Amino acid sequence: MSTEIHTSASTISEQAAESTFHEVDDRERAIPAIEFRDVLLAFDDRVILNKLNFKVMKGETKIILGGSGGGKSTIIKLVLGLLKPDEGQVLVDGEDITDFSEERMMHVRKKIGMVFQEGALFDSLSVYDNVAFRLHEQGVPEDEVEPEVRRMLRFVSLEDAIDKMPIELSGGMRRRVGIARALVGDPKIVLFDEPTAGLDPPTARTICELAMKLRDLEDVSSIFVTHEMNNLDYICSEYAVVGEDGKVVFEREGERLCLINSKVMMMREGKVIFSGTDESLRRAEDPYIQRFLRGH
Amino acid sequence: MNFATRGLLELQETTLLAARAFRGLFKRPRYIPETIAQMDAIGVGSLTIIVLTGFFTGGVLTVQTFPTLKSYGAQSQTGYLVAISLVRELGPVLCALMVTGRVGSAISAELGSMVVSQQIDAMRALGTDPVRKLVAPRLLALLVSLPLLTVLADVLGIFGGWVTAVLLYSVSSSVFISAVRDAITTDDLIGGVVKPLVFSLIIGTIACRQGLSTEGGTVGVGRSTTRAVVLASIVVIIADYFLAKALQVILGTQ
Secondary structure (H helix, E strand, O other): OHHHHHHHHHHHHHHHHHHHHHHHHHHHHHOOOEEEEEEEEEEOOEEEEEEEEEEEOOOOEEEEEEOOOOOHHHHHHHHOOOOOOOEEEEEEOOEEOOOOOHHHHHHHHOOEEEEOOOOOOOOOOOHHHHHOHHHHHOOOOHHHHHHHHHHHHHHOOOHHHOOOOHHHOOHHHHHHHHHHHHHOOOOOEEEEEOOOOOOOHHHHHHHHHHHHHHHHHOOOEEEEEOOOHHHHHHHHHEEEEEOOOOOEEEEEOOOOOOOOOEEEEEEEOOEEEEEEOHHHHHHOOOHHHHHHHHOO | OOHHHHHHHHHHHHHHHHHHHHHHHOOOOOOHHHHHHHHHHHOHHHHHHHHHHHHHHHHHHHHHHHHHHHHOOOHHHHHHHHHHHHHHHHHHHHHHHHHHHHHHHHHHHHHHHHHHOOHHHHHHHOOOOHHHHHHHHHHHHHHHHHHHHHHHHHHHHHHHHHHHHHHHHOOOHHHHHHHHHHHOOHHHHHHHHHHHHHHHHHHHHHHHHHHHOOOOHHHHHHHHHHHHHHHHHHHHHHHHHHHHHHHHHHHOOO
16 A cells, blocks of 8 residues: 555656656746847937847747848847847847847857858868867867767768868858858857858758758757748748658648748838738738739 | 047047957967967068068168268268167167058958958857957067067168178278167167067057958958058057157156
8 A cells, every 4th residue: 555655656746747847848948049129229320120029939930031221130140249239128048138248248159050141151261160160269179079060061961071161162052061160069049141142042942951950850949031032931831850761851831740930020121010920921911021022 | 420539439449459359368268379370470471571671771771871971070880870770760660660561451451351251240159259369369479579570670770781881881890880889778679679569569459450340341341451551650650759759768868
């Protein structure tokens, strides 16, 4: 009898522990990875962001659409603390980074990966040294650096380019090396600043696939700034799964699953004019949005 | 923003940059390989122009002053004049101007290109402070290299003056060397080293500040490079005037 009681008590305590674990986990997931609260930014008389409010939840990809000069890339610079808002708050993982000094921001930036428009690779360093940059700066021993660099270059299918210099790479390869560099240290937040601008469609598709792999397989939260509609089509209508042969495959929404963790936000002249799913974006009646979607 | 406000703002930003770079020198990680590479680029790389500048400046000093000194019967003092002029003024100033042209422009152009290609933003995004990684090593390399280059320019200038005096004007070698010995005092040597230290600070901070504040793509890189060279050259010459007076007062040689 006592054994039975003991057994059931231990089961209850295990269940309690498990439920507590889930509660903690859920509570943490309820904290947005990125949050903007009434953010205002102006350069002289020109308002770049006008009382901007939005959240990016854990594991979510937020696609920010909009024309040139709409303040899209500025959002990314604010998340990284490269710019400071005039008013409002920017939160990363629930932490208000608005008034952080450059030194404190360095610690926040370590958990964020950033993919720049043209890759922004260091010209004087090889692909290996570019990808290893963060690890070298942290003083990680070389025998630990190399496997990590190779792992990241495999993720972007560029292991063969390890010894090349950036000048020898094509535009698409530079972006992919930029992605590999951003992913070193497995950041849980990745920011993409127009990563497919000026690339041919197959290469642009490859970049989008990498973003989808991060979202669906690595639980990464990301902001994907773009003005190209095919990026939206790929990221919002397909998802990455590991197939039976262990390879990553991309399936279209509705084939087996319809729960793609991506939201769209459209900006115009520093204001959010749409926020929601891609389906509701397509149904929006705003003439600017319709013109943007149709391309004329 | 008017001219005076812009000037004051620029002065403030340049001073803050220098202060941040110096603080960075005493914090980890230390960028020793970068500093050595910069010393090689700045110091060793500038050797040829400094050797040529020093030698021919000393030579031309003799060419220009010997006839005048001879008219007063003071041709034996040629070495005195060459040594004093070089160690006190021409060595430090000419060296600083040559290094501004060669190194200041290169620093500004390199940092400016990194700004416009978003490499500086990428560096910050990767958690590295560009001031500590890029500015501090360049400043330290200049602080070490410029005084050494100046001493070399002084020595070669005196040598150039000696060659010209002995070969062109048949001045006795021992007379020339003896005049040089009489001319140079410890105060001159101190002044000759203090000046390049200040000049290197001026060249380094102005070049880095102009490079890092580049705006407007590749055209902006050209603009910031020109601004760096012009501004650093003018500030070096103005600072030289005040330094010369300050050193006279401090060393009691006025």
